[in-house]
Amino acid sequence: MEYEQLKLDNQLCFRLYTAARLTMGAYHPYLDPLGITYPQYLVLLVLWEQDKQPVNDIAHKLFLETNTVTPLLQRMEKAGLVKRTKGKEDTRQRIVSLTKKGIEMREQAKHIPDCLSDEIIQITGEEEEFVRMIPSLDKLIEGLKRTTNNK
Amino acid sequence: MEYEQLKLDNQLCFRLYTAARLTMGAYHPYLDPLGITYPQYLVLLVLWEQDKQPVNDIAHKLFLETNTVTPLLQRMEKAGLVKRTKGKEDTRQRIVSLTKKGIEMREQAKHIPDCLSDEIIQITGEEEEFVRMIPSLDKLIEGLKRTTNNK
DNA sequence: TAATTTTGCATCGTGAACGATATAAATTTG
DNA sequence: CAAATTTATATCGTTCACGATGCAAAATTA
Numbered sequence: 001m002e003y004e005q006l007k008l009d010n011q012l013c014f015r016l017y018t019a020a021r022l023t024m025g026a027y028h029p030y031l032d033p034l035g036i037t038y039p040q041y042l043v044l045l046v047l048w049e050q051d052k053q054p055v056n057d058i059a060h061k062l063f064l065e066t067n068t069v070t071p072l073l074q075r076m077e078k079a080g081l082v083k084r085t086k087g088k089e090d091t092r093q094r095i096v097s098l099t100k101k102g103i104e105m106r107e108q109a110k111h112i113p114d115c116l117s118d119e120i121i122q123i124t125g126e127e128e129e130f131v132r133m134i135p136s137l138d139k140l141i142e143g144l145k146r147t148t149n150n151k
Numbered sequence: 152m153e154y155e156q157l158k159l160d161n162q163l164c165f166r167l168y169t170a171a172r173l174t175m176g177a178y179h180p181y182l183d184p185l186g187i188t189y190p191q192y193l194v195l196l197v198l199w200e201q202d203k204q205p206v207n208d209i210a211h212k213l214f215l216e217t218n219t220v221t222p223l224l225q226r227m228e229k230a231g232l233v234k235r236t237k238g239k240e241d242t243r244q245r246i247v248s249l250t251k252k253g254i255e256m257r258e259q260a261k262h263i264p265d266c267l268s269d270e271i272i273q274i275t276g277e278e279e280e281f282v283r284m285i286p287s288l289d290k291l292i293e294g295l296k297r298t299t300n301n302k
Numbered sequence: 303t304a305a306t307t308t309t310g311c312a313t314c315g316t317g318a319a320c321g322a323t324a325t326a327a328a329t330t331t332g
Numbered sequence: 333c334a335a336a337t338t339t340a341t342a343t344c345g346t347t348c349a350c351g352a353t354g355c356a357a358a359a360t361t362a
Binding site (some may be wrong): 003005006008010011012013014015016017018019020021022023024025026027037038040041042045048049061062063106109110111112113114116119120123124126129130131133134136137138139140141143144145146147148 | 154157158159161162163164165166167168169170172175176177178189193196197199200201210212213214257263264265270274275277282284285289290296298301
């Protein structure tokens, strides 16, 4: 069939796109009580690993553009989770640091990854399958990131 | 370490989210000349498989909410790709059908899946790895869809 | 058949994502 | 050192994505 390749069933990207959306949806019951969104949770993960980072470092670790992260951080600042201060050496930089509220949220969030793992196991009856997917996804991400930067 | 689970490195969802965004980005060189976005391309895939479907069917096949698909279709109608007509039996329904322009775009798009496959192979030196990921992703998607519908 | 509930779609508001563009500060070049 | 370039961030416009809500038509129930 001439258009076989155009069938939805044959598309990897569609799977990734859908799986990502639905998995993010699975975080809702855990993030809603904290009053944060999934991308905001990602920013917190980055800052919990290392506090006080410029916007650019955060964006880079999340593979996002700064024009996505800046408004995200502005909303998080308004919500009292982070502070944004001018850099000392390089005044162009905005150093993002956790507030007391942002630091304390780590304690409330620390069980979330285990909850999600359990949920996936319960839903699919499988875990190893998804753990095994991680290196493949990393390879894909690294490859795509490299080529899109080289343009 | 108490917070080990919170490390970004450990998160599957972050990989899916990132891989999906970057893969969608890889479609840009092919979709921009056609003047469509990736979600619009998905709608076309659905309609190319079967023309004249109600909004709900399209949304269901893409695992999207109708309130996402409706504005998407409105933009596609404005772009002259689809028509939206009132249903005959059930007048609540809006039947979406391809215009001449929408039908013809299939010919221009038919090489896209192969281009993307080639690109992924070239970037990662691997294909089987990602083909093997598909059933796992389907299992995840089906599981998540089932549980979120049962709420 | 009348009243209630469900269904299909649309509208609204909010929060991403990102290309294009702007701006000021730092860096490199001439 | 002055001019040109690069860098870090921000702003703007467009398109998703989705929860909440609205509304009319269909289906169900009383």
